[in-house]
Amino acid sequence: MHYKTISELAPLIESGELSPVDLTRSMLKRVQELDGYLKSYATVTADHALAQAERAEDEISKGKYRGKLHGIPIAVKDLCNTAGIRTMGGSAVFADNLPDHDATVVKKLAAAGAVSLGKLNMTEGAMGGYNPKLQVPENPWRKSHWAGASSSGSGSATAAGLAFGTLGSDTGGSIRHPAAVCGTVGLKPTWGRVSRYGVMDLAESLDHVGPLTRSAADAGIMLQAIAGSDPNAPTTLPHEVPDMLSEIGKGVKGLKIGWDENYSTSGMEPSFAAAVEAGVKVMESLGAEIVEVRMPEIMREAMTAWPIICSAEAATAHADTYPSRASEYGPFFRQWLENGNSHTAVEYAEANSLRLAMNGGLRKTMRNIDVLAGPSTAKVAYPVSPEGLYGPISPDRDPWDSRFTVPFDFSGLPTIALPCGLNDDGLPVSLQFSGHHLSEPLLVGVGDAFERATDHHNLHPPV
Secondary structure (H helix, E strand, O other): OOOOOHHHHHHHHHHOOOOHHHHHHHHHHHHHHHHHHHOOEEEEOHHHHHHHHHHHHHHHHOOOOOOOOOOOEEEEEOOEOEOOEOOOOOOHHHOOOOOOOOOHHHHHHHHOOOEEEEEEOOOHHHOOOOOOOOOOOOOOOOOOEOOOHHHHHHHHHHHOOOOOOEEEEEOOOOOHHHHHHHOOEEEEOOOOOEOOOOEOOOOOOOOEEEEEEOOHHHHHHHHHHHEOOEOOEOOOOOOOOOOOOOOOOOOOOOOEEEEOHHHHHOOOOHHHHHHHHHHHHHHHHOOOEEEEOOOOOOHHHHHOHHHHHHHHHHHHHOOOOOOOOHHHOOHHHHHHHHHHHHOOHHHHHHHHHHHHHHHHHHHHHOOOOOEEEEEOOOOOOOEOOHHHHHOOOOOOOOHHHHOOOHHHHHHOOOEEEEEEEEOOOOOEEEEEEEEOOOOHHHHHHHHHHHHHHOOHHHOOOOO
């Protein structure tokens, strides 16, 4: 039952065949049994979850079914404010932080009838390293391997069947990275499609909030619940939220998929590159037209702009606690904030100019296609140690490793990451499709078509 999709569970709950209370108890039991090892949860809210499940069961029994998330156990990344429940953002600085309000996304999930199992572990401040005083999530596919950076708890919990869907955030790839290396679906929406009100900032001009799930349709279901304009968040888009499942079952015949073979395979592990290429060929066999494109020449230079923009905006976000509480931060994030404070206005302006040039080049690349295909991340899960993940920042850190994710954070374009098999070492590999602004329904439909033609999404970790 724990590996069922939301789409499979929803009709059972609506009909009364499956009890939300029993389902929630089962999930809490699984979390208790497995999470001592996986460490995906920062806080488990068992009593709160059971109260929500009981309410959902009562409402459904009275014919007040709210929709596909009603009675479904989910969890959220621990940078989403939850009233009266600690929200740490991966940092010891906020270990005692009890918000007085829910983030808009948390409110919307509750309004949809979802059952919140708790808060998920993450890197400090949603950047690359962890705070030594907090837990580091394990990748459920292999012990002591990278679980995908900041939304690592979300990726681990979703892959291991400790929640039927989770929320993550993506500033440089942290919905897609954990989805890729943990073998789940990750959907980064258009920037502004989802409110960030009550969500701790890393870099507000780059931050996106979105779902990690075990199917494309489930990602659409969760995005449907959390999307939309928010009067508390001036950067949310005013556009009406469409039916995120409207393209399900329509197939991809005639769809134009952009493919830059050199960009997508050069420097990649051979079995990873082969799996991505095979995924694109699957789409071609379904009737899509594969269009040869070239990614912008400025891309390599533009990747160097991301650390400047992100660290400078992170320094702004943490101005109330850094440097005044510097000693409570971990080595990685402390150095990141120090870097941000050291950048000049000229450096920040030059970095933003590179970002704009990258965005312009990407628009040209995508002008005659519907979606762009490529790998979701540059590497499969690799061996790590907690000590190595605490920091300081490695001098070997290469911005080019983020070439498959950062351009779509720069541009705010929506992107879906999909499992496309295992590499020669038995670890998940992932294919992503990026669309034009506000094209999330199409991406959900594309993902669904890929899943109908393959079985990769049904692979589960050995836990």
